Amino acid sequence: MALMRYAEALRLAMAEEMERDPSVFICGEEVGQYQGTFRVTEGLMQRFGRDRVVDTPISEIGIAGMATGAAMAGLRPIAEFMTWSFALSAMDQIVNHAAKITYMSGGRIQCPVVFRGPAGTGNQLSAQHSQSLEAWFMHVPGLKVAMPATAADAKGLLKYAIRDPNPVIFMEHAGLYSQRGEVPEDPDFVIPFGKAAIVREGTDVTLVAYSHMVSTCLKAAVSLHDMGISAEVIDLRTLTPLDMETVLGSVAKTHRVVVTQEEWLNVGAAAEIAARIGELGFDDLDAPVLRVGGADVPMPYAKKLESAAIPNEQDVITAALRVTD
Amino acid sequence: MAKLTLDPRDTSTDTQELLSMYRLMVRVRRFEESLYRRYREGKIGGYLHRYDGEEALVAGVVPLLRRDDYILCTYRDHGHAISCGVPMREVMAELYGRVGGCAAGKGGSMHLIGPEYGFLGGDGIVGGPVPVALGVGYAIKMRGGDQVCVCYFGDGAINQGGVHESMNMAALYGVPVLFILENNGYAMGTAVERSTKQPDMVAKAAAHGIAGELIDAMDAQVVREAASRIIGHMRATHEPYFLEARCYRYVGHGVADNAQQQRFYREEGEIEQWKQRDPLASTRARLLELDALGEADERAMEAEVEAEIAEAVAFAEQSPEPPLDSLYENVFTESTGG
Numbered sequence: 001m002a003l004m005r006y007a008e009a010l011r012l013a014m015a016e017e018m019e020r021d022p023s024v025f026i027c028g029e030e031v032g033q034y035q036g037t038f039r040v041t042e043g044l045m046q047r048f049g050r051d052r053v054v055d056t057p058i059s060e061i062g063i064a065g066m067a068t069g070a071a072m073a074g075l076r077p078i079a080e081f082m083t084w085s086f087a088l089s090a091m092d093q094i095v096n097h098a099a100k101i102t103y104m105s106g107g108r109i110q111c112p113v114v115f116r117g118p119a120g121t122g123n124q125l126s127a128q129h130s131q132s133l134e135a136w137f138m139h140v141p142g143l144k145v146a147m148p149a150t151a152a153d154a155k156g157l158l159k160y161a162i163r164d165p166n167p168v169i170f171m172e173h174a175g176l177y178s179q180r181g182e183v184p185e186d187p188d189f190v191i192p193f194g195k196a197a198i199v200r201e202g203t204d205v206t207l208v209a210y211s212h213m214v215s216t217c218l219k220a221a222v223s224l225h226d227m228g229i230s231a232e233v234i235d236l237r238t239l240t241p242l243d244m245e246t247v248l249g250s251v252a253k254t255h256r257v258v259v260t261q262e263e264w265l266n267v268g269a270a271a272e273i274a275a276r277i278g279e280l281g282f283d284d285l286d287a288p289v290l291r292v293g294g295a296d297v298p299m300p301y302a303k304k305l306e307s308a309a310i311p312n313e314q315d316v317i318t319a320a321l322r323v324t325d
Numbered sequence: 326m327a328k329l330t331l332d333p334r335d336t337s338t339d340t341q342e343l344l345s346m347y348r349l350m351v352r353v354r355r356f357e358e359s360l361y362r363r364y365r366e367g368k369i370g371g372y373l374h375r376y377d378g379e380e381a382l383v384a385g386v387v388p389l390l391r392r393d394d395y396i397l398c399t400y401r402d403h404g405h406a407i408s409c410g411v412p413m414r415e416v417m418a419e420l421y422g423r424v425g426g427c428a429a430g431k432g433g434s435m436h437l438i439g440p441e442y443g444f445l446g447g448d449g450i451v452g453g454p455v456p457v458a459l460g461v462g463y464a465i466k467m468r469g470g471d472q473v474c475v476c477y478f479g480d481g482a483i484n485q486g487g488v489h490e491s492m493n494m495a496a497l498y499g500v501p502v503l504f505i506l507e508n509n510g511y512a513m514g515t516a517v518e519r520s521t522k523q524p525d526m527v528a529k530a531a532a533h534g535i536a537g538e539l540i541d542a543m544d545a546q547v548v549r550e551a552a553s554r555i556i557g558h559m560r561a562t563h564e565p566y567f568l569e570a571r572c573y574r575y576v577g578h579g580v581a582d583n584a585q586q587q588r589f590y591r592e593e594g595e596i597e598q599w600k601q602r603d604p605l606a607s608t609r610a611r612l613l614e615l616d617a618l619g620e621a622d623e624r625a626m627e628a629e630v631e632a633e634i635a636e637a638v639a640f641a642e643q644s645p646e647p648p649l650d651s652l653y654e655n656v657f658t659e660s661t662g663g
Contacts, residue, residue: 025467051467057497062490065456066463072445073395073464092487096450097457104436105446106429107655141656165658193660 002185007040007177009151010116013158014041014078016187018048021076024162027054027066028080028117037082038118038177064090064115068098068167071113076162081117084171085129098167099142114161116170119147120212121262121299121310123174130299130306132211135268137169138239144193145169145239149214151181153237156191163190173212194241198250202232205320206250206257208273210236213260213311220316229324239269247273248281255286256323260316265293287323292316340617345388346545347608347618350380352630353404354605356413359634360403360420364580368641369420371433376404378543378575381604382507383408385548386475389556393470395443395461397454398477399507400435401574402447405477409444411437413633414640424651425644431655451512452485454478455504459491462500462565471560473501481512483529484520495565496534503552503559504530504567507542513578514590530567537567543602546611573599 004012018024025048030037032045032055045053056063060081067079081087087094094115101109119132137145144166148154154172161168199214200221207217214235221231232250236243251257257277259270270291277289295309357375364373376383379401387396387408398405406416411427419426420434428438435449445461448454458476465472482488483506495502506526510517517524530537540551548570555566575596577587600606612618 023467054463054498057490057493059490059494061456061487062459062494065458065487065491066460066494069457069460069462070464070467071460072457073461075464075467077460089486092450092453093456097448097453101446102658103655104428104432105438105440105655106426106431107658108428108438108440109445110658112658144657164660166660 001182003180004151004183005177006151006154006172006179006181007038009155009181009183010040010158010172011042011044012183013155013162015044015047017159017162018044018052020187023074024076024078025052025054025070026078026080027056027063029056029058029063029082031055031080038174040177041080060086060090061093064093065097067113067115068093068111071098071111071167072101072109076112078114078116078162081115083129083174084117084119084132087115087117094143094167095140099140102166103142110165111167112165114158114168114170116158116172118174118177119171120173120175121294122306124301124303124306125299126301127298132171132263134169134171134239134263135272138269138272143167143169143240145171146193146237147171147173147211147239148237149176149209149211149235151179152183153191153235155183156189157193157237160190160192164193171211175212191237193238194243196237196243196246197235198232198246199235200231200233202230202254204230204254204256205232205324206247206254207231207233207316207320208236208247208257208259209233210239210269211262213262216311216313217260217316219313220320223313223317224320229320231320242273244276244280247277248284251277251281252284255284257285258290258292258316258319258323260292260311261294262311263294264296265291266296268293290319290323292319340615342549343546343608343612343615344617346384346549347605347612348626349384349388349408350545350605350608351626352413352633353380353383353407355630356407356634357403359638361580363420363638369434370422371435372400373434373580374401374578375574375576376401378599378603379507379509379572380404381545381548382477382505382542382570382572385545386505386552389549389552390443390475391472392443394472395445395474397445397458397461397474398447399451399454399479399482400447400449402435402437405447406437406439406444409439410442411439411444414637417637418641418644421641421644422646423641423644424647425640429651430647452478452482452488455482455488456491458502459495459500462495462502463498466498466500466563471563473503473556473559475503475505477505477507479512480506480508480510480517480526481515481520483526489533492530492533492535492565492567499564501559501563502565503555504535504565506567506569507572508569509572509574511574511578511590513582514586516590526569527567535565535567537569539569539571542570542572543599543604543607545604545608575600
């Protein structure tokens with residue numbers, strides 16, 4: 001184990017996989033000479049050369065297509081979007097090409113590509129830079145979606161994503177890049193997709209989270225404990241595949257659940273999870289499933305308004321108190 | 326039309342090559358005609374985009390490629406699939422939506438595929454295959470081989486942003502993609518001059534630093550000679566190249582674009598005028614001139630092609646529909662667990 005930042009863990013994952021497999025390469029804006037906009041790819045160009053850490057022009061369709069085509073031809077590309085907000089112009093390559101080619105070809109073509117980059121809210125970056133849109137990608141058959149909450153998960157999930165034979169949407173949270181955590185140094189350490197982690201055990205209410213909301217829920221659980229409520233916190237780690245077994249197992253124990261997400265609440269990931277709990281775990285519920293999420297507005301710039309748009313510890317506590325009342 | 330760069334009367338192509346190109350073009354033309362009949366009979370669903378008139382563009386290029394080269398194209402892909410070597414029966418079965426199809430009935434007309442022949446498929450999105458081709462070309466570059474990736478796209482695609490992003494990056498990295506613009510004059514019903522103020526496509530490629538030329542793609546010999554020279558050059562330089570291939574489709578954009586509909590965008594007599602330069606007819610005339618295609622040879626060739634099509638139809642007819650439990654197969658490739 002070594003103490004490192006989330007961003008360093010991502011870099012270590014890529015460096016280890018590039019060392020292990022010569023078909024892995026990175027392409028994106030400012031990933032090489034500039035050392036990465038958020039320093040995630042720092043030093044990798046010096047180590048692996050310009051052909052494997054490829055600086056691109058500001059051309060998201062080209063970046064996504066380059067990665068998709070190289071994957072179809074047998075390489076394992078990692079395409080970095082400077083932020084997921086910039087990936088919107090590449091949606092045709094991601095959704096119509098990478099996600100569908102395996103199915104459209106009757107399984108004859110594989111597309112082992114990773115699309116990664118920062119997402120999330122919370123730095124007064126305003127409307128065009130504060131979003132993650134994970135529900136869009138969850139919605140598309142053929143895409144896997146991972147959103148790590150810790151440094152160790154960032155490493156283990158990214159390594160798994162690179163080895164996975166399918167296109168993976170890998171959403172990092174910009175607000176977590178500098179968070180430190182203990183990370184296994186073992187180059188064989190990977191975290192398989194579809195296995196949620198119970199990050200705090202409890203008996204009265206289940207708090208379902210992923211990405212940055214995991215730490216928000218953990219803080220809420222501490223406060224709830226002080227109020228005499230035992231909260232169990234689940235980190236989903238991946239949204240596709242979705243580990244409903246762990247969620248339903250927890251609900252069977254607590255009978256109360258709050259599903260949280262940072263992104264807009266309307267038609268979000270939490271809505272899907274809540275619906276599945278209703279369909280599959282209704283008999284275990286002693287209270288309606290509640291959701292906590294972001295305000296359905298383009299992110300405002302003013303700090304006070306921005307804070308009001310992002311779900312916080314108090315929002316989770318309020319919902320937990322409602323379902324345990 | 327701008328001046329063509331090659332003399333269409335140059336006859337240096339070997340007679341055997343000419344004969345083999347002719348045979349391939351006959352196969353593509355007769356196959357398309359047969360598909361249309363099957364479509365009218367209700368045996369084929371979805372869209373059907375025929376290649377009639379553009380056959381020289383596959384016959385003059387694809388046979389020059391090796392198995393380890395790559396080809397991507399548009400949804401007008403039946404001729405490309407067959408030229409790459411995908412068995413006609415598998416293409417027919419795919420259009421029938423049968424399990425014996427090249428994509429097991431999951432792709433249909435626009436998504437024919439044949440990875441073992443280097444054929445990475447048709448693409449239903451205008452401009453869609455071009456960014457993918459950039460990536461395929463980059464894979465060739467990273468592996469250090471002398472393969473090429475041939476990417477066909479239409480004149481409608483030249484106005485898509487992703488096409489220009491990809492051409493810019495292909496030139497920047499020096500990847501061996503041969504961009505072939507199938508300029509058949511119309512993006513569905515929109516003539517080239519109604520979609521761009523700069524109809525000089527070679528100039529557009531040049532703006533990205535990609536060398537290119539304009540050829541008359543109604544003549545299989547012209548196409549083959551240009552492609553042979555260009556592909557040879559690319560295998561040595563690994564650089565991208567751009568070919569604007571002037572051609573014409575005799576039929577509508579798709580089946581729904583019928584004769585009545587086409588009157589909205591084509592000039593009267595235009596189709597007949599282009600048919601004067603039909604690639605099959607001109608190649609046949611040359612073969613007759615060279616005394617390389619006797620009456621009996623020709624009858625035998627047509628009969629062989631008809632038999633191949635009849636066999637493909639019989640295969641498709643008896644191939645089962647995909648089982649219902651295949652519905653959820655191939656959404657993902659099974660992970661080996663990292």
